[in-house]
Amino acid sequence: MRGPDTFTEGLFTMRRLDDFVPADHPLRRIRVMVNEVLAKMDGLFSRMYEADIKGGRPSIAPEKLLRAMLLQILFSVRSERQLMEQTQYNMLFRWFIGLAMDDAVWVPTVFSKNRQRLIEHDAVVAFFNEVLETAENKDWLSGEHFSVDGTLIQAWAGHKSFVRKDGDDDGGSGGDFKGQRRSNETHKSKTDPDSKLYRKGKTASELRYMGHTLPNCSTKNP
Template sequence: MRGSDAMQEALFTVAKLEDFVPADHPLRGVRTLVNEALGRLGGLFNLIYADTGRASIAPEKLLRAMLIQIFFSVRSERQLMEQVRYNLLYRWFIGLAIDDAVWDHSTFSKNRDRLLEHEVVESFFTEVMTLADKCQLLSKEHFSVDGTLIQAWASHKSFVPKDGSNDDANGGEPSGRNTQANWKGKPRSNDTHASTTDPDARLFRKSHNTAAIMSYQGHVLMENRSGLVVGAVVTHADGLGERAAALAMLDTLPGTHPKTVAADKAYDTRDFIAACRQRRVTPHVASNDTRIGGSAIDGRTTRHAGYAVSQTIRKRIEEHFGWGKTIGRIRQTLYRGIRRVDQHFKLTMTASNIVRMARLFTRIPQGAVQ
């Protein structure tokens, strides 16, 4: 018998959001970790918000919504609010009931900026790492470091002389919103030019075989036991940013005991090697024998078995970069200004950590992580 194509809704429906989410859904483990970390931030949230006045959006819900935007590659706040209206999985993760009103995208953006201004993302990152340390997932001795290029939300046409002069990029024709530009034969550098769209962005290229783009540099310090990010920072894009950021992140590691740090050939410089050894950190850096003067490390370091292990494990740091660029959408940031780009990069690396930790917990007996 053919069924009817008509749809008739019941007058009353008794259903919970919990009923719509499968028991084995990956977000269940992720939400448990997120809620445990957010539960430790109650004191910070009380300092940010006033005791009186109209109730604002709960900061816990804001952070969960920002994580949803990363997990599912939602490109904008406007699209996120639109999808939260009809996606029950998003509502369940954020903490909105079926009949709760969804915020306007402008209201969401203003409240999100409040969290960024008070560096809530950094505190959230710290609490997630505290949970990982409590579960004995973090290494205290062995680390890896690397950097990646983040394309800025600015175009070459916004890269104009700082003194306000006209560099005739359009060949003398009247300027407009999207005029043809030609900079062939005209010197353009970060010393003389700056972007009017994002002044913090820098013109940079990774090698002589690639084009220069307006960009930032994101840096990550990873521990080698579980492959979790323990440090993340964004700097201006320049030739010295990777090594300077690596040393700054190494300085934040607790304890004065000996440590190792693995890195690629870009870190094989005598100043970086010497700075690491001053910090009692053994540099397991890939040898760059093609550099003028030879490699800064020799057989005293490379002959040990631990050096080969570090060189193998350090490549796992690319998993965080790959996940962040394909899922977290940090290949080209939507934010302007180094501070906001830094907060977005930290939140993306935190989300990558949470996903990795949730997968690790499914392989570890429950009694071992309590």
């Protein structure tokens, strides 16, 4: 018998976010390892926010920031704006970051500002080093080979957002850039300032992120 195309939503739910994540999902094991690393970085996080101890609005927890940034890499999310959008409705993302179903998702500009603090205090580098040390202590690494990999990730920004840093309008409007010289030294995207203008092979230049992986070891099956 054909089922009815109806939608009935209950007023309450007794399920947790954890119930929606499969028991064998790889992010479960990753999250355990990440949380172990973040616990070791508690001292660094405390020093980062010493200046704010006298008051002010609470900032985004650095642990949540780093988990969100890791998701952006693992799932190749093109921009922080899109990352925030997906976190709004993606229960897997909320669970991994540590946001409850009713928690508000951060405004992209607020997320970017808080992320910059992590970068300024080398917290991202410390996080990577702690992950590497943890993997080595668990004997998940081997130094049998050296491999290099590079890739370009397309940014969630168009050519119209790539404007001059000095505020000049390039003498044109409507996104007509024919005959104009534009480069990363003189221009930047107003919607995604971290993206750069790159060309891959014979393709046209696009706003992208450049990523490099330089491991000197291989991962064992833990």
